[in-house]
Amino acid sequence: MLEFLRAGMYTSIQDRGRYGLAYYSIPQSGAMDLGALEMANMLAGNPKHAACFEFTLQGAKIRFHEETMIGLTGADMQWTLNGEEAGRFQSIHVQAGDILQGAYSIEGVRAYLAVQGRLDCPLHHGSYSFYTYGKTTPARIQQGDSIAIIRDRPLSHNYVNLMILLDHDAKEIKFTRGPEWDILTEDAKQSMQDSAFKISAQSNRMGARLEGNTLGWRPNTQTKTAPLVPGMIQLPPSGNPIVILQDGQTTGGYPRIGYIHTEELWKFNQIRYGREFRLILS
Amino acid sequence: MFVHVNKSTFLVKKLDDLILLHPEQTHSLSLPQIAKQILDAAIAGVSNVIATEDEICIQCEQENDEIIDSIANLEFSKEERTSKQLRLPIYFEEHVDTQRIEEHTKMGIDAYRNAILEQSYTLSMFGFVPGFLYMRGMPKVLWVPRKQSPSTQIEQGSIAVGGEFLGLYSLETPAGWNVIGKTPIRVLNLSDTPPTLIHPGDTITLEPIDEKEFKAISALSQNIIDYNA
Numbered sequence: 001m002l003e004f005l006r007a008g009m010y011t012s013i014q015d016r017g018r019y020g021l022a023y024y025s026i027p028q029s030g031a032m033d034l035g036a037l038e039m040a041n042m043l044a045g046n047p048k049h050a051a052c053f054e055f056t057l058q059g060a061k062i063r064f065h066e067e068t069m070i071g072l073t074g075a076d077m078q079w080t081l082n083g084e085e086a087g088r089f090q091s092i093h094v095q096a097g098d099i100l101q102g103a104y105s106i107e108g109v110r111a112y113l114a115v116q117g118r119l120d121c122p123l124h125h126g127s128y129s130f131y132t133y134g135k136t137t138p139a140r141i142q143q144g145d146s147i148a149i150i151r152d153r154p155l156s157h158n159y160v161n162l163m164i165l166l167d168h169d170a171k172e173i174k175f176t177r178g179p180e181w182d183i184l185t186e187d188a189k190q191s192m193q194d195s196a197f198k199i200s201a202q203s204n205r206m207g208a209r210l211e212g213n214t215l216g217w218r219p220n221t222q223t224k225t226a227p228l229v230p231g232m233i234q235l236p237p238s239g240n241p242i243v244i245l246q247d248g249q250t251t252g253g254y255p256r257i258g259y260i261h262t263e264e265l266w267k268f269n270q271i272r273y274g275r276e277f278r279l280i281l282s
Numbered sequence: 283m284f285v286h287v288n289k290s291t292f293l294v295k296k297l298d299d300l301i302l303l304h305p306e307q308t309h310s311l312s313l314p315q316i317a318k319q320i321l322d323a324a325i326a327g328v329s330n331v332i333a334t335e336d337e338i339c340i341q342c343e344q345e346n347d348e349i350i351d352s353i354a355n356l357e358f359s360k361e362e363r364t365s366k367q368l369r370l371p372i373y374f375e376e377h378v379d380t381q382r383i384e385e386h387t388k389m390g391i392d393a394y395r396n397a398i399l400e401q402s403y404t405l406s407m408f409g410f411v412p413g414f415l416y417m418r419g420m421p422k423v424l425w426v427p428r429k430q431s432p433s434t435q436i437e438q439g440s441i442a443v444g445g446e447f448l449g450l451y452s453l454e455t456p457a458g459w460n461v462i463g464k465t466p467i468r469v470l471n472l473s474d475t476p477p478t479l480i481h482p483g484d485t486i487t488l489e490p491i492d493e494k495e496f497k498a499i500s501a502l503s504q505n506i507i508d509y510n511a
Contacts, residue, residue, distance in 0.1 A: 022330035022341070023321050024477050025408045125475065176298055179337075225409060225416075227332035227339035229300065250332050251409030261298045 002115065004145045006061035008102065010204075011141040013119055015051040018127035022250045028230065029129040029246050032110045032205065032269035034262075036074035040114035043071025043091045045156045051121065051128035053113040053141070056205075059102010060141070062113075064094045068149060069116040069157065075108030075168055075270065089162040108168030108270040117151035131247055168270040173260060174282040178233060179226070180255035188215035188239075192258070196276040197241075203273065205247040214239030215257070225253050231265045233258035243268065285350055287316055288358045292338070299345055301353075303338040313338050314407045314482035325352045333482075334407055365483040368510050370450075372399075372441055372488045373496040374463040383443070383460050386426045395490075397424055398462065403448055403486045412477060413452025413470030417486060420448055426460045439464045441488075466491075466500040467509050479507050 004011075014037065017030020031037040031054055041050045053060070059077035072079050072088045079086040079102045086092055086100060088111075094100070102111065121128050132139040141147075184192065197212035215235055228234070232244045234254040243260060244252070258279070260268055271277055283294045284306065292303040305313065317333030320340065327349050330341040342349055374395050387394055403419035420443070428444045436442075440451045442459035449459050452470040469480050480486075491499065499509075 019329040020321070020324075020331075021475075021477065022332045023317065023408065025410060025412045025414060026472075026477065028330065124473070125477075179295065179297065179302060224336050225334045225407075226337055227334055229330065229332070229339065229341050249410055251334055251407075259297055259300070 001065040001146050001148045003063045003065060004060055004141055004143055004147075005063055005099070006101075007141050007143045007145070008055050008060035009058040010056035011060050012054055012130040012139065012205075013051050013121050013141070013147075014054045014129045015127055016049040017129050017246065018125045021125055022227075022229070025250045026125065027131060027206075027247050027250060029127065029131045029205075031112065031129075032246055033074055033112070033266040035266050036110065036112050037114070039089065039162060040071040040073040040112040043073070043089070043160050043162070044069050044114035044116045045091070045158050046114055046116060050114065051119050052115075053119075055102060055111040055113070057109055058104050059111060061099065061101045064096060064098045064100070065146075066096050066149065068094055068155060070094055070100070071114040071160075072111065073114075074111040075105040077102035077105050077111045079111075089164055089166075091159045091161070093157065093159075105272070107272075109272055110269060115149055116155060117149040120148035120150050169275065170267045170271055170277060172278050172280045173268050173271075174264050174280050175233065175258040175260045176282060178256040178258045180223075181257055183217050183221045183223075183235070183255045184257055185216040185218055188217075191215060192241075192279055193281050194278075196278055198276055199271055199273050200240075201273045203245075205245055207245050207248050208243040208268070210241045210243065212240075215241065217255070221255065223253055223255055225251050226256060228252045228256070231260040231262060232256050233260065245269065283350075285354045287353060287356065288319060290316060294350060296345070299342045301340040301342065301350060303340070304336070312406065312482055318481065319358060320353060320356065323352075323356050325349055325356075334409065365485060366480070366510075367485050367487070368480065368506055369489050370465055370467060370486050370506065371491045371495070371499060371509070372463045372465055373491050373493060375493075377461045377463075379442075379460040379462070382429075383426050383462065387424060389423075394424065395462070397421075398448075399488050399490060403488075405480055405482050405484045405486065406447070407482055408478065411453055411455050412472060413450075415450040415452075415469065415480070417448040417450070418446065420446060422446075429458045429460070431458070436461060437464055439466060439468075441465060464496070466496050466504070468503070468505045471505065479505050 014031040017028040191213045195213045197210045200209040228244045234242045235257045236254050289309045291306040295302040314333040317338045321331040332339045401419045403417040406416045406418045426443045436457040438454045442461045444459035
C-alpha cells in the first residue's frame with residue numbers, strides 16, 4: 001500500500017486512456033506524456049501501459065507500507081527517498097516505511113511514478129485513468145488517500161538504468177494545418193508560425209490556453225460544431241488559441257486552425273507555463 | 283479522394299493520424315448515424331470515431347490507408363436500426379435564465395413553454411461532455427443564443443436552449459445555454475457500453491410534470507427506457 005501524506009498540486013492515476021468512446025463524448029484521458037509513463041513502467045518491471053501516478057508541477061509525499069520496485073520519469077521534481085536524492089530514469093528498490101517526496105518541478109510539468117504491480121483503483125471502459133465525469137468519479141488523489149498494490153507474482157528485483165538526459169523544455173512544437181486553417185487572415189497564418197507563444201497558467205488536463213500575438217479571423221466566418229481530439233488547436237473569437245488536451249471535450253464550436261500530432265503533444269505537455277516556444281508548420 | 287459508406291459519398295481528408303469525412307451527397311441517415319455503423323464495425327487500428335452534423339472524424343492508431351479501404355468495404359445490413367420514439371418528462375422550474383429567454387423571443391414564459399411542448403425533437407448528435415444531447419426541432423422563433431461566457435455549474439438533468447438546439451445536460455457542468463427546466467430521467471449510464479440509452483435519430487416528445495411529480499419520479503431513479511416501458 002502507498003499512503004499520500006501530501007497529494008501535490010494535481011495528482012491522478014493514468015494509463016494509456018480509454019478508446020472507442022469519444023463517439024459518446026467520453027474523452028480518451030490517459031497520460032499527458034505517454035512516453036514517460038512507458039519508461040516508468042519499464043523501470044518498475046511492469047507491462048508497458050500499466051497505470052501510474054501522474055504529478056503536475058509538484059510532487060507528492062508518499063509513505064510506502066510494503067517493499068517494492070519503483071520508477072520515476074518525466075519532469076524533475078527533485079525527488080528524495082528518506083531525504084536522499086532519488087534519481088529519475090533508474091529502478092529504485094523501496095522498503096516498507098520509506099518516504100518518497102517530491103518538490104516543485106525545476107524542469108518539465110508532468111512526472112510519473114510507476115510501482116511494481118497493479119494500483120488498486122476502478123476500471124472504467126478499459127482504463128484506470130481518472131477523469132472527473134462531472135464529479136461522479138474521483139478526479140484526483142487527495143491528502144490521506146491510500147492506494148493498495150495488487151501483485152500476482154513475487155517481487156522482481158530487476159534494475160534498469162536508462163542513462164538518458166531528456167530535454168523537457170522544447171522550444172519548438174510541430175503542427176499541421178487544421179481543417180479550418182483558412183479562416184485565418186494571411187497575417188494570422190504568418191503570425192502563428194513566426195511569433196512566440198506561452199502556455200497560460202489557466203491550463204489543465206482538458207486544454208492549454210496559449211498567450212502571444214492574437215490571431216485574426218477572416219470576416220464573415222461561419223462556425224459549426226466539429227469533432228475534437230487531443231492536439232487540436234481551436235481559435236476562439238478572442239484570438240488566443242486553445243490546444244485540446246487528454247481530458248478535453250470531444251466536440252467544439254470554434255474553428256480548428258491546427259493539429260499537434262500525438263508524439264509532439266507529449267513534448268508540448270512538458271513545456272512549463274510562461275516559457276516561450278514556437279509553433280512550426282510541418 | 284472519395285469513399286462510399288452505406289449509400290452515401292464522402293470526401294476524404296487525411297490529417298496525420300486522423301481521417302475526416304465530409305458528405306458529398308447523403309441519403310436518409312445522418313452523419314452521426316453513419317458514424318455509429320463505422321464505430322460498431324470495430325475496424326482494426328481505429329481508436330475513436332466522432333461525429334457531428336457536418337463531419338465524421340476517425341482517429342487511427344497511426345496514419346493508415348488500409349482503414350479507408352476497410353470503411354469503403356463495410357457491409358451494412360439492409361435493415362437499418364429503427365429509431366425509437368421516447369417521452370421525456372420536464373419540470374419547468376423558475377430559473378435565472380427566464381428573463382433572457384423572454385427578452386430574446388419577445389414571448390411570455392408560459393407561451394414559450396407551451397410552444398416548446400408542441401414540438402417533437404430528434405436527437406441529432408452527442409458532444410461536449412458525456413450524456414449531453416443536441417436535439418433539433420425548435421422553430422426559429424424559439425431560438426435563444428448561447429451566453430457569451432458560460433455560467434457556473436448547473437444541475438444534472440437540466441434542459442436548455444442553445445441557438446437552434448435543445449440540449450440535455452446529464453452531468454453537473456458549467457453551462458452556456460439557457461435553462462428552461464429539468465428532467466428526473468437519466469439517459470446516461472456511465473458504467474455501461476454504450477453509455478447512452480438513446481441514439482442519434484431517436485425522437486423525443488416532452489411531457490410537462492409539476493414539482494411533486496418531479497420528486498416522485500426522481501425517487502424512482504428511472505432511466506428513459508424504464509420510463510417509456
